[in-house]
Amino acid sequence: MTQSVDFAMAAFAPALPLAVAYSGGADSSALLHACAQRWPGQVYAIHVHHGLQAAADGFAAHCRATCERLQVPLAVVQVDARPAPGDSPEDAARRRRYAALTEHALHAFDRPMASIALAQHADDQVETLLLALSRGAGLPGLAAMPRHWQRAGQDWHRPLLQVAGADVRQWLTDRGEGWVEDPSNSDLRYTRNRIRQQLLPVLEQVFPQFRDTFARSSQHAAQAQQVLAAQAQADLQTVGVPPQIKAVQALPPERQAHVLRQWLLQFHGATPSAAQLQELLRQIRHCTTRGHRIHIKVGCGFVVREGARLGWYNP
Structure with missing residues (x-):
């Protein structure tokens, strides 16, 4: 069942200190504001500057100004996210972003971060599932995005994964907080954007509860994948x-x-x-x-x- 931002954050209990991946967009802005309010002095922000568009410097400037106002330490990390020949631009940017977050959560501040929070929400989860279906993915793809996992000794969280995207923006608007809009989010050359702008409104009309039902299907796939992974791990010890x-x-x-x-x-x-x-x-x-x-x-x-x-x- 989809939740409000406040309800989702009340259930969020990460190990501190906490690093928030902060792009300056609406979703990460809501996450950063909510975390900074709840754990003052324990929250840090990491902004990954991909350098892929002219607006990127403006995004970083907005993040610096916001973090200064919130008294949240900020690390701005510049990465080369250009894809290699034959590589997906989205996949290349994602891999470099996660690598930068991992590295800087450990070394950019006066102490290593125990947890990292990402701002994907329920609409992002639906988009991920639909992309997986369009590619004929197996259980790992149909499981979509986990809410919590561990990597390199750190806990990673997606606390807003059951909050609708519109509710995230409304939460910010109600508090008079602004954000930046990434121009690439309206570029229909990207499949994810076409899903968001053209397919989700139709699903909203035909299946109003699609966020909840799709999330349930992903959870079932994730549970089944855990069983298969355990069997595969046992078989790996055998072979x-x-x-x-x-x-x-x-x-x-x-x-x-x-x-x-x-x-x-x-x-x-x-x-x-x-x-x-x-x-x-x-x-x-x-x-x-x-x-x-x-x-x-x-x-x-x-x-x-x-x-x-x-x-x-x-x-």
Whole structure:
């Protein structure tokens, strides 16, 4: 069930001190104001300057002025978010943003941050689920965004994940607080923007409770994925790291797929496409002679045969 900002924040109990990812937009502005009000002196802000548009310097200036008024320490981090050839601009910017947040939450202030808060809300969750469906994603994609997870010894939170986007903006407006509008948010070349501007209003008319029902489906997918991940982790202990080819072949086909995904993601940060995974499984299935070769591109690297085991290299 969707919540108000105040209700969501009342249930938010992070370990302190807390870093807030602050873009200057409405969502992160509401999160920063609410956190600074609740934990004065314990909240810090990190603004990631992507340098991808002319308005970026203005965003940073707005964030500095707001944080000075709120007496919240601010770190402005400039990153090169330009995508590599063949890379998604959105994915490239997201990866560099998370890397910058992780690094600066540990080292930018007078003490490391125990927690990091992000401002995605219920509409963002719906957009993420719809994007996953449009790409034919499996359970990890359908699980959409988690509300809480751990990475590199830090707790990450999305406390507004059950608050509708319109309610976030209304909360700010009611308090007389402003924000900056990112011009790229209205660019319909981006699929996420088309979903937000064209599809969500139709869903609102046809299925008024879609935020709640979609969130429930994502929660079911996340629970099922946890069970599969636990099985894949157990299978990984059986096949070894790096995996023994014969041990992988001994597993049922479905578990072969999951254990390979687990190995690639956990140890190499790579997520194979459905086509890549099917080809890898095919090559493993036919690997019955000493001279049989395995060689397939996955993400930015390659899975290869190294004697009796699978190997990985990143050229």
